[in-house]
Amino acid sequence: MLAQILAITLINLRAIPARLGSSLVIVVGIGGVVGVLIALLAMAEGFKTTLASTGRADRAMVMRAGSNDELASVLNIEVWNIVRDLPGIRRDAQDRPIAIAERYILSDVRKRGAESGANVVVRGTTPDVFRVRPEARIVAGRMFERGKREVVVGRGALDQYADMQIGQRVDIRDGAWLIVGVFESGGDVHESELWVDVTALHQALRAPLYAAVTVQLADDRPATFRAFEQHIADDPRLNVSVQRVPDYYASRSVALEKFITVLGYSVAGIMAVGAVFGALNTMYAAVSTRSLEIATLRAIGFRATPVVISVLAEAVLLAFIGASLGSAMAYVIFNGYTVSTLNFQTFSQVAFAFRVTPQLLVEGVGLACLIGLLGGLFPALRAARLPVAEALRSA
């Protein structure tokens, strides 16, 4: 049986060059579906990864109870003073707690090529922010100085927004501030931000308020985090909530990620239906041009099943080639392609790179094979039911 299948399939495949035009219909049709699917899902994946890769499990973030994000949270200086002395926070060599209080505001900054502003994050932090975020480092220029109206821009911000070069000025509050450096942060969400000195920001805003306190816990064990959470809950002076930093950012990617994913599956799903019709067309044509050949094989004594399988195999092979083509195109064009969009959960711009992951490739190939199978099935059955005598006579 296997030998029969192989024999017929090889005969079929050898005929593909003669039917190049219609075989291309399957290849390109499915390539298009897979390409679009992967491109859109890579966008969702890239967005999710950018947010989820922010922070570490041993880092926690304190915000006002009830606030869903930093923009909505307001903490005063007393809260900061209480939180930083809580037990459970790691301390450095000088026995200072590794913790930071930051202000989070938005400023209208033009994206490259745009005429109007976008909500860009301005994070009021301190020059020693790297104690809490050691993954971040200055890659060009220098860090801002305490109390000065200076800005360091994230690498993503540099790419996506206009006029972000060192030496240029950008509107923060109460005028334009000088850009003095560029920082990198492992491709996480902070790279879309502008960092300024929090005391300078307080002065410009005329209000010494914070949005969140980020602390370095002793370790990343859940128990450590729960103990810290308990300390906060037990303190009657505090009306705040705490979450692990990665959990916070992951929760901020849910809506947009879901939106893009649903869009991706819907568009690819509709396209897949179209591609199935295209594949049916091609495979019916393939069977009909080969009806004499199939009849001859059947007359010689080949059984129906190998004929069915050979047609399916051809369809799936063409689908696979299409999927490879589509995946490769999506990978070459979109992998690492960076865009910036408004994350409506934080109301702020996030720059992120499309990520074509192996799992997406597998998904694309899976969809392609499904289309190939569906498109090949009915023509294959027709081939098997071909009345042998009639087909031979009509030749």
Next chain:
Amino acid sequence: MRPLIELRQVCKHYRRGGQSVPVLHALDLEIQAGDFLALMGPSGSGKTTLLNLIGGLDRASSGSVIVDGQALEPLSSGQLANWRARNVGFVFQFYNLLPVLSAARNVELPLLLTGLNSAQRARHVAAALAVVGLADRARHRPTELSGGQAQRVAIARALVADPTLLVCDEPTGDLDRKTADEVLTLLQELNREHGKTIIMVTHDPKAAEFATHRLHLDKGQLVGVEHQGP
């Protein structure tokens, strides 16, 4: 009387792989109106080529073909198409009906090229189908007809625009003896009673007996003319 068809020094050769293959050599021929001519000869003798030249499907390499006073050489391919539509009816060995159209629609095709309105076209189609005895098959598809019926529909199509000339290429080549005789009798009737000039290529001597004249071709040259008085 001037002949309906005159061929003067007609040569035809095809180019095949850079070489010129002669098919007809300086052929002279006259066919009178009202003739039923059978063109005979072995395969490759040039009979279909000759038929195509007379029918305006192909052009002579040199010499002239004049039909009903009209020289075909100067006509553009568009003019030639118009001329065919008005003057020639074709009957093929394999009927060449359009499988997706009913018998009536097939017969109607040449009339689409005239200014007739649909009621007039329907009348002509009905008349032509009646002449070939298939009035009751008007709505049938070609696949639902026997070979003889299909060929008679093809003859109706050839007749419907009332051409001067019927050109038939092996019209009975695909039919059994009895059916073939029926079709040939029909052609004979068209010739005798409706005065149609008919030129028919055939390799079947029995078929040729229905004609008034027989012309033998071999290697692109006329080798004999037989006349059979009506």
Next chain:
Amino acid sequence: MKYLPLLWAALWRRKPRTIFTGLSIAVSFLLFGLLNAFNQALNSGVELSGSDRLITTGKYSLTQLLPYGHYQQILNIEGVSRATHASWFGGVYQTERNFFPQFVTDVQTYLALYPELVLPAEQREALRLNRSGAVVARTLADRFGWSVGDRVPIRATIWPQKDNGNAWEFDLVGIFDTRNPRERGQYEMMLLPYTYFDEARRFGRGMVGWFVSEIESGADAVAVGRAVDEQFANSPFPTRSQTEKAFNQAFLKQLGDIGFIISSIMGAVLFTLLLLTGNTMMQSVRERIPELAVLKTLGFAGHQLLALVLAESVTLCLLSAAIGIGLTGLLIPLLVPHLPGGFAGMTLGPQAWLQGLGIASGLALLVGVPPALRAQRLDIVQALGGH
């Protein structure tokens, strides 16, 4: 017209092929229609916004807070006939997934500025009497099963009450609808009473988010906006004023180049379709060479065959595209109730039909011309000799 049966018969020569090709085209144009309507929905906010309304926000960001005191000064500026103010409440009803915007505003002046919102007369009266009353869009009331008289609990994420609690409750005194149902998505929101809110909140008292002013007819909106901004240029809270249209446009731009994404998808779809339909037409003509030769023998001229094949391609493409776009039209009213409010503006305008059929015609010509030329140039003797 007399060629119609011939055309129709040619089209149906191989039923499955024509049907599958037609379905592929229809599905592609269904996608075209949906993406087009989606884009339309995104842009409807821009289209619907009045250019006689001015939005005044903080100079640096629309998230900046501005003093309530600006309000009276704006009303005094020449060219401004009426004004209102609004703040983002950012509350949550039950769960974050139930997201809808709530604006804290002076509800009466707000509704006066937006005549496209209609509130029944007796509710308007109730609102006048109850300064702590909130109103909500019909669509939201339907979604959450609220009716007038209900007390709606909203959990604050930004604005705690004096006791630090986040649990706010508002009396629902009115349910408004848009005059034009198409605009429902644009105004799917809840309006909360400012005086009540301002007294009860813990911090930020006396501050609002932005101002909306109505420009007197005949006045130049841009000039009035400039006058507003000059008024506050040297205050601690400088402003930036834009027409509502420009404001909405800028906001939409924040999402990124959606038009580009949509055209990229359609580009991929159309390229595939070009190949598919082109292959079908080529096959169809190739198979019919002998038949076309017969037609030519019968006296059909080359240009007539060219026209015949082109007509076939045009009929197939246009008909299928029309079916696809038509299906979108049927699908949208079924889809919209299941989608978030932002999609309420999804419609299929005449422009979408025009564009779609235009694309289909282009497709038809591209795939029709090569086989049509082949039919035109057909050599009868050779084609008939094929037997």
